[in-house]
Amino acid sequence: MASLSLVSSSHLTLRTPSLTPRRTSHSSSSVSFSVKAQSVALSQDDLKKLAAEKAVEAIRPGMVLGLGTGSTAAFAVDQIGKLLSSGELHDIVGIPTSKRTEEQARSLGIPSWPSTHPRIDLAIDGADEVDPNLDLVKGRGGALLREKMVEAVAEKFIVVADDTKLVKGLGGSGLAMPVEVVQFCWKFNLVRLRDLFRSLGGKAYVTDNSNYIIDLYFKEPLKDGFAAGREIGKFEGVVEHGLFLGMATSVIIAGKNGVEVMNK
Numbered sequence: 522m523a524s525l526s527l528v529s530s531s532h533l534t535l536r537t538p539s540l541t542p543r544r545t546s547h548s549s550s551s552v553s554f555s556v557k558a559q560s561v562a563l564s565q566d567d568l569k570k571l572a573a574e575k576a577v578e579a580i581r582p583g584m585v586l587g588l589g590t591g592s593t594a595a596f597a598v599d600q601i602g603k604l605l606s607s608g609e610l611h612d613i614v615g616i617p618t619s620k621r622t623e624e625q626a627r628s629l630g631i632p633s634w635p636s637t638h639p640r641i642d643l644a645i646d647g648a649d650e651v652d653p654n655l656d657l658v659k660g661r662g663g664a665l666l667r668e669k670m671v672e673a674v675a676e677k678f679i680v681v682a683d684d685t686k687l688v689k690g691l692g693g694s695g696l697a698m699p700v701e702v703v704q705f706c707w708k709f710n711l712v713r714l715r716d717l718f719r720s721l722g723g724k725a726y727v728t729d730n731s732n733y734i735i736d737l738y739f740k741e742p743l744k745d746g747f748a749a750g751r752e753i754g755k756f757e758g759v760v761e762h763g764l765f766l767g768m769a770t771s772v773i774i775a776g777k778n779g780v781e782v783m784n785k
């Protein structure tokens with residue numbers, strides 16, 4: 522069973538696993554290096570951009586796209602906008618996973634019709650943690666509900682990230698795993714989940730769906746993410762949680778050794 526526990530913020534540290542050859546640790550995936558490392562030091566944003574642009578190569582004209590949320594996904598959306606305006610890409614439709622992404626897509630001229638397309642060909646999104654099975658923690662940007670809805674139905678779901686997101690087990694970064702709960706009597710769930718309430722600018726964090734976010738911190742990496750998900754999801758008023766299990770079809774990780782593509 523998952524252990525959900527409250528830890529003080531002073532205990533939070535981000536562990537950054539290095540990008541070593543991955544076939545052994547990510548045994549369910551096939552691995553290939555597709556971009557050679559550059560000799561200049563790349564910033565974390567450079568790495569995010571590299572991963573995002575590699576994912577965009579998978580887009581074909583006519584596709585319905587799930588557009589992710591967060592700083593890495595934003596690089597993908599930017600690149601889609603550039604390809605559309607240069608004419609290299611056409612006839613695509615985006616399903617944005619947040620109001621932020623919707624605004625970005627609109628500003629770039631990407632056609633976005635959230636509710637009229639029951640089919641999604643390809644979703645591209647970032648992640649907060651990626652484990653060796655390509656299971657994920659997502660949603661620290663607060664968009665987990667729409668992200669999960671879109672990415673669950675996508676034919677293909679490509680995750681893009683820099684290598685600081687790699688963990689041996691979900692929960693292993695020591696950072697928060699978000700849970701979206703309805704506002705009504707949210708403290709019932711705060712108490713039940715024994716966790717911290719997330720705030721933004723001194724106010725409660727309210728999602729695009731007018732719900733609240735409760736952050737969970739795990740004492741140690743989860744042994745069974747599915748069991749943890751069931752445990753969290755059983756409480757009335759819990760809308761969604763940030764464990765994205767068995768959903769990613771590929772993960773593209775950029776690190777100092779280049780861009781690595783891991784496939785399910």
Ligand SMILES: O=C(CO)[C@H](O)[C@H](O)COP(=O)(O)O
Pocket residue numbers: 589590591592593594646647648649659660661662663664665668
């Ligand atoms: O799930 C998300 C937003 O809800 C993001 O994809 C995740 O938080 C990663 O963000 P970033 O690319 O900025 O590190």
